[in-house]
Amino acid sequence: MPLSIFGWQALWSPYLIGVIVFLTVVYFLITVKWRNDFKVNEPLKKSEAIFFLLAMVTLYIIKGSPIDLLSHILFTMHMVQMAFLLLLLPILLIKGIPWWVWRVVVNAPVVRTIFKIFTQPVVAAFGFAFMFSLYHLPAIFDTIKLDETFHGIFTFILFLSGFFMSWPLMNPVKDMPKMKSLYKIAYIISNAVLITPACALIIFAGQPLFATYYDGEAWLKAMELCVPLGTLSGLSLSGPELFFPGNMTTLGDQQTGGVLMKIIQEIIFGIILWKVFRQWWKDEHSTTEEEINEKALKDFQALKQSQQH
Structure with a gap:
């Protein structure tokens, strides 16, 4: 059955x-026109503008395009949406907003305390893993999917946990403490491990876990979050299986979603890990070269002094 039956707005x-x-x-008003209103500022970099625009495009694709509608029909698309919303979008925003703007944000009275607590690496890593796992407990998941207010609040909190998890890796503020490259490598691996149990439970479950993806009545109620009520009431639908591709089953959809979430996470973390490792390698060799040059200069000066005597 085509998705077009839900209408252009949905x-x-x-x-x-x-x-x-x-x-x-x-x-662009803040970073270009009003830039000089900030005590500390720099011209907007092309790379920052590109990252921010990519963040906006990503946000629209995952929350405004048909992918958002499909995420209410296929658990697979829900997990793809979650992966990009929680793991990629925070990184794009952190890199897209200039450091001097972040400096003002993170030093605001209330925000300063929140950042100080929740961006601590241990708190950030376990906080994200806990929120992601909590969200995907069947009873909690179905409750959230059936209430627009709960869904909005919990999704925002979950996004914040993903943001806090990414901050120690990407922190762009120049006068804030930075995590060393070697610690970043351990931090990335820890995050990959911590989210694995939640994905494993979804992948290896022997039956469908989420009523909003297998129970027709619960599914229709959940669909009200993204489809205008007038449009939905005019349709005769029994359940999400009407839109499943090929011979996919509800259980197969659930397992595919868990696998894709883990794969996307590994790809994103793998790219970050490679960049961090490359920077660590560069720093280590750069330090070694400086030490060699310094030692050679000292030896030369010592030799020169001995010749003079």
Whole structure:
């Protein structure tokens, strides 16, 4: 059955387009036109603008395009959406917003305390793993999916936990303490390990876990979060299986979602790990070269002094 039956509004979320355009305009006003209002500022870098625009495009794709509608039909698409929302989008935002803007944000009175606590590496890593695992407990997951308010609040908290988890790796603020490259490598590996049990439970479950993806009545109620009620009431639907591709089953959809979440996480973390390792290698060899040059200079000066005597 085609997705077009849900209507253009459900497929393309025009309201989100307006929000993204507004955020983009505000971003360029702050970083270009109002830049000199900040005590410490720098010209906006091309790379920062590109990262921010990529963040906005990513946000629209995962929350405004048909992917968002599909995430309410296929658990596979839900997990793909979660992977990009929690693991990629925070990184793009951190790298896209100039460090001097982040400096003002993280030093704001209330925000300073929150950042100090929740961006501690141990707290950030375990906090994200806990929130992700909690979200995907069947009873909690189905409750959240059936209530628009709960869904919005919990998704935002989950996104914040992903943001705090990414901050120690990407922290761009120049006068804030930075995690050493070797510690970053251990931190990335720890995060990959901590999220594995939640994915494993989803992948190796012997039966469908989430009523909002296998129970027709619960599914229809969950669909109200992304489809206008008037449109939904005019359709005769029994359950999400009407939209499953090929011979996919509900259990197969659930298992595929768990596998894809883990694969996407490994790809994103693998790229970050490679960049961190390369920087660590560069720093180590750079330090060695400086030490060699310094030692050679001292030896030369000592030799020169001995010849003079």
